[in-house]
Amino acid sequence: MAYQLWYWTGIPGRGEFVRVVLEAGGVAYVDCAREKGDEALVKDMAKRRPEPFAPPYLVTGDLVIAQTANILDWLGRKHGLAPKNEAGRRACAQYQLTIADMVAETHDTHHPVASGLYYQDQKKEATRRAEDFRTNRMPKFLSYFARALGKNDWLVGDRWTYADTSLFVLVDGLRFAFPKRMKAVEADLPALHDHLKRVAALPEFSDYLVSDRRLPFGKGIFRYYPELDAD
Amino acid sequence: MAYQLWYWTGIPGRGEFVRVVLEAGGVAYVDCAREKGDEALVKDMAKRRPEPFAPPYLVTGDLVIAQTANILDWLGRKHGLAPKNEAGRRACAQYQLTIADMVAETHDTHHPVASGLYYQDQKKEATRRAEDFRTNRMPKFLSYFARALGKNDWLVGDRWTYADTSLFVLVDGLRFAFPKRMKAVEADLPALHDHLKRVAALPEFSDYLVSDRRLPFGKGIFRYYPELDAD
Structure with a gap:
């Protein structure tokens, strides 16, 4: 069963850290909000238990996993995307x-x-x-x-x-x-x-990087304001 | 063997989140910097691998665990201070x-x-x-x-x-x-x-709360500046 990943549409944001490991690891997932919209995300999140404080969160069977580091630790253990020791x-x-x-x-x-x-x-x-x-x-x-x-x-x-x-x-x-x-x-x-x-x-990842599943930076965390940059 | 906890002396800071669970769980630990000082902490941290980015970190045998949430997840799993499922x-x-x-x-x-x-x-x-x-x-x-x-x-x-x-x-x-x-x-x-x-x-915790192992708030994260407070 493919994972359900829920994250805001339109920005890579913190969801990107989950997306890239799923992509590079060849793990099947549905990017739910990009199919159903941000309103559906808000509705879905409110009914989940434990309730996530914010996206991203991952759903698999009865399990709801929120907070990026928590999601990645889960995926790492489950799919060999972290060491076994x-x-x-x-x-x-x-x-x-x-x-x-x-x-x-x-x-x-x-x-x-x-x-x-x-x-x-x-x-x-x-x-x-x-x-x-x-x-x-x-x-x-x-x-x-x-x-x-x-x-x-x-x-x-x-x-x-x-x-x-x-x-x-x-x-x-x-x-x-x-x-x-x-x-x-x-x-x-x-x-x-x-x-x-x-x-x-990385083979699977290089495909992702040129796909339209990847959202460009510019909104969310990483924004370019020339006046904030200097050597 | 008691855990070695390393955290800055003088502030409860993020180290406090580790300290309270060790105390409430009755888990033996040495609060190393409070015995040896902050300079010893800086020296100790630089030689650990993986190198912590910042305190707190925990040492047990060959294992070095840094980042509060990572330490707590370890302690939770190891000492029954989190659910088993x-x-x-x-x-x-x-x-x-x-x-x-x-x-x-x-x-x-x-x-x-x-x-x-x-x-x-x-x-x-x-x-x-x-x-x-x-x-x-x-x-x-x-x-x-x-x-x-x-x-x-x-x-x-x-x-x-x-x-x-x-x-x-x-x-x-x-x-x-x-x-x-x-x-x-x-x-x-x-x-x-x-x-x-x-x-x-909680029995063990109520002892800690009145002990001198507990540092008062005021420096670090939680500070009282009357001008920043309002109803």
Whole structure:
């Protein structure tokens, strides 16, 4: 039975981290809201137990799994998309949760006051927050992931895991949102560039990347506002 | 063998979510940095593999587990502090990750620009962010947790889990940081008040609450700035 994935239509958002591992792992799923619309999502979510606080969530049989890291840990264990040994699984979860932390901080560069307000209404605050993000947070997080990779092909173990597809989305999204800054930061961190290319070349995943199932960045977490970017 | 817990001294912070479940579950641990200091923590963390991005992390034998939700999932599975069935475990993880999201948003009410700057240097931005937090985010998150409790004693299943001790820290911390606002919000959500009392009365936990192992709120995530609070 194919998984039901529920996530907002129109933005890659946090749903993308689930979508990419399902795609790269060749796991069957239905992207429900893209077939039925966001109103159907809201209705569906309200009746699920445990009720998700927000999308994405995954439904399989009687099981409802919400929160991205929770979904990925489930898929990792169930479909061999994380190591079988405990240390490897915990390492994957650790990287995933750190990626999620950086994703939240990325979002807050353009929405530092309230996610319910327009960017234009918090532009001044965004300028300050983005400056700190570029100067302090980007090098700190990204050099951490480069160290975690070291000379290895993958973050954990000797084959790709969901931590790798998640790092792909993060780095790819940051390149979209902060092209100047990423060029400067990545110049010192070749491991990130090599890793991105390696993930993009995974057979099932490279198909996805050029398919219309993939939504472009621009809305949601990773947005390009030239005034928030700098070397 | 007792677990080694590593977390900054001087603040309850995210380490508190680990500490409370170890305490309430009667699981032996050494609070390493409180014995050896923050410098020892920094040194220890740098040599661990996988390297934690930040404390808290737990060490047991060869295993290093970082990221709060990851640590709690481990402890839940290992020590019966989460349900044994898959649906219950996933529900616990879901609630924990949603609590973590609210914790991050709470922190950002006083540090909306940069965690490396003083509150005084981002007070103007904090005023706006805190207002949105009080008006929109607090009712949204807290009514969600009250709905999740419903008429049950515990968030998941028929005995307490780490999701319950985490919700305790969250609600207790919010009462400290936003006393006026919490009074107003909790008036409509009696389930939260009852739940907090129920957790506080757990035998091992009630001992902890009055011990000097417990650090007071005031620094770290939950801070009381009267100007950020309102009904």
